[in-house]
Amino acid sequence: MSPVLDGFAVVVEPTNLLYCLVGVVIGMLVGVLPGLGPAATIAILLPITLGIEPVTAIIMLAGIFYGAQYGGTITSVLLRLPGEASSVVTVFDGHALARQGKAGTALGIAAIGSFVGGTLAIIALSVVAPLVAEFALDFGPPEYTMLALLGILLVATVSGGGMLKALIAAAVGLLLATVGRDGFTSAERFTFDSLSLADGLDFVPIAMGLFGLGEILYTLETRHRAAHSPTTVANVWPSRSDLRQSSGAIGRGGVIGFVLGILPGGGAVLASLAAYAVEKRRSRTPERFGHGAVEGIAAPETANNAAATSSFIPLLSLGLPANATMAVIFGALLIQGVTPGPQLVTENPELFWGVVNSMYIGNILLLIMSIPLVGLFVRILRVRPTILAPITVLITLIGAYTVNNSVFDIGLVVFFGVLGYLMKKLGFDPGPLVLAFVLGSLLESSLRRSLLLFEGDPGGFLTRPISGTLFVLFLAVALLPAARTVWRTRTADPRRSEESV
Amino acid sequence: MHTRLRVHRRTATVAVIAAVIALPGCGGNVGDEGSKDQTSFPDRAITLLVGQDPGGSTDLTARAAAKPAGADLDETVTVVNKPGANGAVAAKELAGAKADGHTLMLFVGSLAYITPLAVSADEAVDINDYEVVTGLSQDDYVLVASPKSGFKTVKDIVDADRSIKYGTTGVGTGSHLSQALLFSQAKVKATAVPFDGGAPTLTAVLGGQVDVASIQLGEAQPQIKAGKITPLVTFAEKRPTYMADIPTAVEAGYDVPVQQSRAVVAPKGTPKEVVDRLRTAFGKAFEDKKYQDFNTQRLLTPNEVEGAELLKQWTGSLKTYRALVDKYRIDMSGN
Incomplete structure (x- = not known):
């Protein structure tokens, strides 16, 4: 236990505390600026980290990473602009609440959920990291195939609006995921001979366009048509009943987030989606979801923060970066002369525990910062759309540019902005499209890898314990609603016949 | 508030005008220097x-x-x-x-x-x-085997006389080329499973999803040291100083020098x-x-x-x- 306590000693050194604060503040700002992601920010800051101690540097970079998770919620709720794939789900209910003038409630619940999710995940990480790290290795292509399938199925069930429209949007998303040079045969697919499309489309320009720009274009139009009722922003904090209502969602979201976050690749997205789906399914009033249910924010926000924390497990205990941001932190460690690998905990215990324990402090700092900032940020909604819209567009375009330093991506934002506007006009929700896009590439590559491993025999999915279990779960989720209706009509029928008699 | 703003605006206008006047002069200077020689390189970041x-x-x-x-x-x-x-x-x-x-x-x-x-x-x-x-x-590539496969040398793979799966860091990469060449020379029936970069490939070997993979030395080293994967051969022309005890593919009898x-x-x-x-x-x-x-x-x-x-x-x-x-x-x- 002593290395753990030594870790705390490392954290409370004034320099480390300061850099932790700097990290979470930068992270929060980065999260708030749509498009500009933590990976790009950390890459920009890499040279600065050279001059400071390894532990201090990583504490700061980790702060940026989980701080951005907090900040990302703010734009999702207020402006309907998810900065990362894992906060797309938050938009459903978060923005609906903001529309009802309850932006404060939404942000407050999200901050509390994020804090609880993050903190629970750190405790779990400290206790079981070495044990669960191996769990990530049991997830091969077949398991990811099943997870992605399950995820796509959830996409169709969670979104608001009609099921048919959600499925159409999801299908378009899957199609968009096929753009780019095929990773198995190097054949060009829908690239129109453009090198910029060779690696496929990126999440950021699609999300920024469909959600952000599309929404802005739409509101500009409606403003001309009818008097836009000014959004009333009451600085309401979540009430006791809100908290009571979302406590279960926070607990379940934390567990789902922690478990799925350990998996390299797509963990956080699946976590937020699964947490939301579970709440909607459990709820006695599922029709509230998508129209401002507090659980609809609490669950995915808790889950994505817990996932952000547990995604450190593969990096710190196996030396395997789980996502783009982790890859840059991995690079930062290398620059510092520390090679992340299975022996990091034994060779550099002060680094391992210093970073892990700094996350407690970071989460507390973020919660404290959130309290005054929520009040400040909700005022954004009071800004006139004529001023807010152009600023949002500008920041969005800059953010999209920074992902790949590519002007082409700016063009993509504009293209998807127009598409988003048309979708909104025709009553399509962009959520399923974006989520299916993210899961689509995971599904395709995992499925094809699996079939290579099984030598073309799809029966192989059932021979592996985890993928087999996931397949059964998939069937259950797919067939349960149908089974339920059958059961209901059967039980309802005799009663009806009795009444008629 | 308003007056102060106006003052600022006026100073700004003056500054812009001054800059416009100064610009042609500047341009001329730069041109002169450029035509003299290249000693001015670099003149910016x-x-x-x-x-x-x-x-x-x-x-x-x-x-x-x-x-x-x-x-x-x-x-x-x-x-x-x-x-x-x-x-x-x-x-x-x-x-x-x-x-x-x-x-x-x-x-x-x-x-x-x-x-x-x-x-x-x-x-x-x-x-x-x-x-x-x-x-x-x-940057050299090393062929590493998952402990589950039991392979310790290339000969083990040949002797196993079964079809194997190898992970690559992507289609058309050095990782892919090195193994494709090795297994076709060794007449081993092998299927390539492309992953998206070094880390996912390494994960697949560690988890035993594939039998072997060719990975860059620096990436594989920590896992080799920790005994999580077994190095078989490197694809270097001569033994890299960092892994002097591991034979090269050429030494093992295969003509596959592949390097990044x-x-x-x-x-x-x-x-x-x-x-x-x-x-x-x-x-x-x-x-x-x-x-x-x-x-x-x-x-x-x-x-x-x-x-x-x-x-x-x-x-x-x-x-x-x-x-x-x-x-x-x-x-x-x-x-």
């Missing part, structure tokens, strides 16, 4: 394009070299990531950049001598369309003086202790040769690989 994502080996190499080279040039060398198509996106941008030495690129060898084997001719990047400033270093190589490259037509000046700056970087430490830590073998020598190496590699691929009828796109 230098951009070093990297065609890979931040955090990877190529990106880190660029950052490690950029700092000391910039110190010698007395200008900042900024690393800008333009990821896409194994660097082809960045290479295209470099080709269109002004050939004045202020835009450079960290070019990966695989783009010049392996990718052309996998993609159509018009997409392939030709290194002869660029000016090579200097070679940097070479990296170089600094400028647009075609960059003046010779500028290229020379840059080469001197990177030469200073190679003497920098921190840069050398970086190479050691990442298990990179210095290959700090001049432009002409590097061109010879890379065009030679392309010829060799093309011949080998034809001889063993390997389809680098797909399997």
Whole structure:
């Protein structure tokens, strides 16, 4: 236990505390600026980290990473602009609440959920990291195939609006995921001979366009048509009943987030989606979801923060970066002369525990910062759309540019902005499209890898314990609603016949 | 509030006018200096394009070299990531950049001598369309086996007499080429399973999803040290100093020297003086202790040769690989 306590000693050194604060503040700002992601920010800051101690540097970079998770919620709720794939789900209910003038409630619940999710995940990480790290290795292509399938199925069930429209949007998303040079045969697919499309489309320009720009274009139009009722922003904090209502969602979201976050690749997205789906399914009033249910924010926000924390497990205990941001932190460690690998905990215990324990402090700092900032940020909604819209567009375009330093991506934002506007006009929700896009590439590559491993025999999915279990779960989720209706009509029928008699 | 704003605006207007008046004068001066000689190079910050994502080996190499080279040039060398198509996106941008030495690129060898084997001719990047400033270093591949497979040597694989699955870091990469060549020479029935980069491939070997994989030394080393994976052979020409106890594929009897190589490259037509000046700056970087430490830590073998020598190496590699691929009828796109 002593290395753990030594870790705390490392954290409370004034320099480390300061850099932790700097990290979470930068992270929060980065999260708030749509498009500009933590990976790009950390890459920009890499040279600065050279001059400071390894532990201090990583504490700061980790702060940026989980701080951005907090900040990302703010734009999702207020402006309907998810900065990362894992906060797309938050938009459903978060923005609906903001529309009802309850932006404060939404942000407050999200901050509390994020804090609880993050903190629970750190405790779990400290206790079981070495044990669960191996769990990530049991997830091969077949398991990811099943997870992605399950995820796509959830996409169709969670979104608001009609099921048919959600499925159409999801299908378009899957199609968009096929753009780019095929990773198995190097054949060009829908690239129109453009090198910029060779690696496929990126999440950021699609999300920024469909959600952000599309929404802005739409509101500009409606403003001309009818008097836009000014959004009333009451600085309401979540009430006791809100908290009571979302406590279960926070607990379940934390567990789902922690478990799925350990998996390299797509963990956080699946976590937020699964947490939301579970709440909607459990709820006695599922029709509230998508129209401002507090659980609809609490669950995915808790889950994505817990996932952000547990995604450190593969990096710190196996030396395997789980996502783009982790890859840059991995690079930062290398620059510092520390090679992340299975022996990091034994060779550099002060680094391992210093970073892990700094996350407690970071989460507390973020919660404290959130309290005054929520009040400040909700005022954004009071800004006139004529001023807010152009600023949002500008920041969005800059953010999209920074992902790949590519002007082409700016063009993509504009293209998807127009598409988003048309979708909104025709009553399509962009959520399923974006989520299916993210899961689509995971599904395709995992499925094809699996079939290579099984030598073309799809029966192989059932021979592996985890993928087999996931397949059964998939069937259950797919067939349960149908089974339920059958059961209901059967039980309802005799009663009806009795009444008629 | 309003008056203060107006004052500011007025000063701003004055400043703009002053700048406009001053500009033509400035332009003239710059032109004069430019026509005299190239000693004014560099007159502003230098951009070093990297065609890979931040955090990877190529990106880190660029950052490690950029700092000391910039110190010698007395200008900042900024690393800008333009990821896409194994660097082809960045290479295209470099080709269109002004050939004045202020835009450079960290070019990966695989783009010049392996990718052309996998993609159509018009997409392939030709290194002869660029000016090579200097070679940097070479990165070797090591064939590692999952403990579940039980393989300790290449002979074990051959003797196992079964079809094996090998992980690659992607189609048309050195990882793919090295194993495709090895297994076709060893007459082992093997299926390539491409992953998206080094880390996922390593994960697959660790988890026993694939039997073996070819991974860059620096990436595999921590796992080898921890005993999580077994090294079989390296694909180096001679044993890398970092893994002196592991045989090379050539020693094991297979003709498959495959390496990743990296170089600094400028647009075609960059003046010779500028290229020379840059080469001197990177030469200073190679003497920098921190840069050398970086190479050691990442298990990179210095290959700090001049432009002409590097061109010879890379065009030679392309010829060799093309011949080998034809001889063993390997389809680098797909399997």
